[in-house]
Amino acid sequence: MTSQDANKNLITILLVDDIPETRENIKKLLAFEPDFKVIGSAGTGREGVDMAKEHRPDIIIMDINMPDMDGLQATNHITKAVPMSAVIIMSVQDDVDYMRRAMLAGARDFLKKPIDMDELYNTIRTVYKNHEAMRLAAKSGAATPLEALQKAKSEGSGERSGHIIVVYSPQGGAGTTTIATNLASGLMKEGIKVLLADADLQFGDIPTFLNLQAQFTVVDLIEDIEDLDAEHFDNIVQTHESGLKVLLGPQRPEFADEVKAKPQAYADILKKVSGNYDFLVVDTSVNLDEVSLALFDAATRIILIGTPTLPGAKSIRFVLDLFDQLQYPPEKTMIVLNKVYDEAQGKNATLPTDRIQNFLKRPISLTIPMVDERVILRAIVKAVPVIAFERNPNNPPVKQLLELANTIYKTLKPPDEPEQTKDKAGKDKERRSSFLQRLGRS
Numbered sequence: 001m002t003s004q005d006a007n008k009n010l011i012t013i014l015l016v017d018d019i020p021e022t023r024e025n026i027k028k029l030l031a032f033e034p035d036f037k038v039i040g041s042a043g044t045g046r047e048g049v050d051m052a053k054e055h056r057p058d059i060i061i062m063d064i065n066m067p068d069m070d071g072l073q074a075t076n077h078i079t080k081a082v083p084m085s086a087v088i089i090m091s092v093q094d095d096v097d098y099m100r101r102a103m104l105a106g107a108r109d110f111l112k113k114p115i116d117m118d119e120l121y122n123t124i125r126t127v128y129k130n131h132e133a134m135r136l137a138a139k140s141g142a143a144t145p146l147e148a149l150q151k152a153k154s155e156g157s158g159e160r161s162g163h164i165i166v167v168y169s170p171q172g173g174a175g176t177t178t179i180a181t182n183l184a185s186g187l188m189k190e191g192i193k194v195l196l197a198d199a200d201l202q203f204g205d206i207p208t209f210l211n212l213q214a215q216f217t218v219v220d221l222i223e224d225i226e227d228l229d230a231e232h233f234d235n236i237v238q239t240h241e242s243g244l245k246v247l248l249g250p251q252r253p254e255f256a257d258e259v260k261a262k263p264q265a266y267a268d269i270l271k272k273v274s275g276n277y278d279f280l281v282v283d284t285s286v287n288l289d290e291v292s293l294a295l296f297d298a299a300t301r302i303i304l305i306g307t308p309t310l311p312g313a314k315s316i317r318f319v320l321d322l323f324d325q326l327q328y329p330p331e332k333t334m335i336v337l338n339k340v341y342d343e344a345q346g347k348n349a350t351l352p353t354d355r356i357q358n359f360l361k362r363p364i365s366l367t368i369p370m371v372d373e374r375v376i377l378r379a380i381v382k383a384v385p386v387i388a389f390e391r392n393p394n395n396p397p398v399k400q401l402l403e404l405a406n407t408i409y410k411t412l413k414p415p416d417e418p419e420q421t422k423d424k425a426g427k428d429k430e431r432r433s434s435f436l437q438r439l440g441r442s
Ligand SMILES: Nc1ncnc2c1ncn2[C@@H]1O[C@H](COP(=O)(O)OP(=O)(O)OP(=O)(O)O)[C@@H](O)[C@H]1O
Pocket: 169, 171, 172, 173, 174, 175, 176, 177, 178, 179, 200, 205, 284, 285, 286, 338, 339, 340, 368, 369, 370, 371, 372, 373, 376, 377, 397
């Protein structure tokens, strides 16, 4: 590695604290670590904002109590003006109220003074890693993802409407796979073709949820996307007993690297086959990397899943900020809260939906109640979606999952009504040939 390359990988840091001694001490601590580079320090909030705008550091370590403009106000400004910089607030007070205010201002993490060395290092590295998508978005320039979006739309102009619906949560275990699987299943109606794609590249759960053995996976398609044709794709996708088509993710976590090495590839594959399906539902992992950014760009709709907790709401807001940065129109994203306790279950356990809406400044489209987990696990044991297992459509969470599928179906209706006079086999044949023609033309 040349020294220039090494320089590129340094985490650049700006220190903002009104006490010169504190700044010097932190600077000394950071000097021990070869991957950090302090690019400047400021003594007031206002100066901090100016330096952030000028230098666009990766990380800003910000004191709260300062004359002129305090750290929370400065963080608020920076989050809006320099979204690629991630702010870490530090304060002697570490009570919940302070942390909450820091989060509301847009801080990505919180450090208690006096600063513990290991905690400082770990926090910087974690925040740096988690902020990667935001940096990429800011660096790529907002025009690019928008162009990509328009391109995706024109490429998807096959015979079928090919809506790509990405289900994503910035929180692990929020129910992304449960919702993606049931949405895909709920969208299947007479004559409607649905693909469920597993883009949780390392720990994809769809094989477990639907009891499918990965013979072939997306890894088999990555090599020659150029030559991808319908027949090859059909050989790779699995068919669940319900008829649902499923594109599985890498069989082993280490194969994920092959997909990540070509971050656009997964989205490109889906775009290329999109004309062969009415809906392509994509299950994702929490990772906000280039693969997921490409999928978000390609999506007609992003279903953002959160849980009604402060960390849940905070991460959702972070993702919404990222989407604003990417200039996604608000209607591209639909927010769904999962695991919502009702009053009888103890409303103190979770934040009320209206408070989350106020905090996000965006409507919540749907709330799915917390149910007895056995309902979901029993369906998994049977390898069928919950909506197929639990037949009473009025029982939660089936009612809400069906509602989600209906909303998506109604707002993204396939162009022609499916009920046509042709028999199914004839239709399939016709679909395939026109798909091949389309690939031949491109
Ligand atoms: N509404 C709900 N009520 C109760 N349990 C739920 C609900 N939704 C999901 N679960 C349970 O939460 C667990 C996590 O769900 P799931 O695997 O769908 O989440 P995920 O976001 O895909 O997780 P991962 O981050 O591991 O991919 C599962 O055991 C599931 O049964």
